[in-house]
Amino acid sequence: MSRPAIFITGAAAGIGRATAELFAARGWLVGLYDVADGAVEALRQQLGAERCVAGRLDASDAEAFAAALEQFFQAAGGRLDLLFNCAGILATGDFESIPLAxxxxxxxxxxxxxxxxCHAALPYLRRTPGAQVINMASASAIYGAPAFASYSATKFAVRGLTEALNIEWARHGIRVMDVLPLFVATPMVNNVANPPASVGRLGVLLSAADIARVVWRAAHWRWWPRVHWYPGWQTKAFAFVQKCSPAWLNRLSTKIVSGY
Structure with a gap:
């Protein structure tokens, strides 16, 4: 029987890399895909060429994504157990200060x-019993985050897509989930030139390895249906308070934390 297989976008660094390391160490075949093709090839050699498939992928390129999935599906012996949509980019600051491009x-x-x-992977997921999709969202999808406006908007959209496909794809036997952490110590966060006030006030309490462990747990969850995963006590508390508090209080607390 072939090994379970996970396809990871944004695998060169941060959460994608930590997830690749964890799943490879636990016996999965790992697809390492990123625009930084040299970095994923180096990671493939580090983890063991027999454990990984690596390639360059700009996730925004639909044709390239479809080709990479087809290549990985064949290399995995005709299976795709988990698609981890992890690739993401960030820009922080006042909305108007960030170039439109x-x-x-x-x-x-x-x-x-x-x-x-998700669109390109569906035929392969349908052919793999128990297949799953995990999308990388963010706590900025709980309430719109000042200084992260466009990033936050995309994560709200990812959350909505996840919820919709979780229901739609149940008929195919495919589970769709997302992970919504607060700030994680990754190059994307650490390399921000002028960190917003919310980073300093909330701190960066999560590591990439923490999120990788949540992805692993979500992939092996077999109890009650669960769509959203909130890593760390701080994220869980934030999500709980947002659900229970009135809208005006949620807005006020977000305003205070963000320094606006």
Whole structure:
């Protein structure tokens, strides 16, 4: 019997890389895909060439995504157990201070990339019993995050897509979930030139390895149906308060935390 197989976008660094390391160590065949093709090839050699397939992929390119999935499905012996849509980019600051082209690119990668992956992967997921999709969302999809406006908007969209496909694809036997962390210590967060006030006030309490463990747990969850995963006590508390508090209080607390 062939090994279970996971296809990961954004696998060169951060959460994607940590997830690849964890799943490879636990016996899965791992697809390492990223625009940084040299980095994923180096990671393939590090993890063991027999455990991984690596390739260049810009998730916003639908044709390239479809070709990469077909290649991986064949290399995996005709299975795709888990698609992890992890690739994402970020820009922070006042909305008007960010070039329009950058806003568009955030939408291209963070949302269009997830749609591309889900659409292209469906035929392979349907042919794999117990197949799953996990999308990388964000706590900024709980309440719109000032200084992260376009990023937050894409994560709301990913959350909505996840909820819809979780219901739609149940008829195919496919589970669709997402992960919504607060700030994670990854290059994407650490390399922000001028961190927004919310980063300093909330802190960066999660590591990429923390999120990888949540992805692993979600992939092996067999109890009650669960769509959204909130890593860490801080994220869980934030989600709970947002559900229970009135709208005006949610807006006020977000305003205070973000420094606006």
């Amino acid at each position: 950058r806003h568009h690119r955030i939408v291209e990668v963070n949302l269009r990339g997830v749609i591309n992956g």
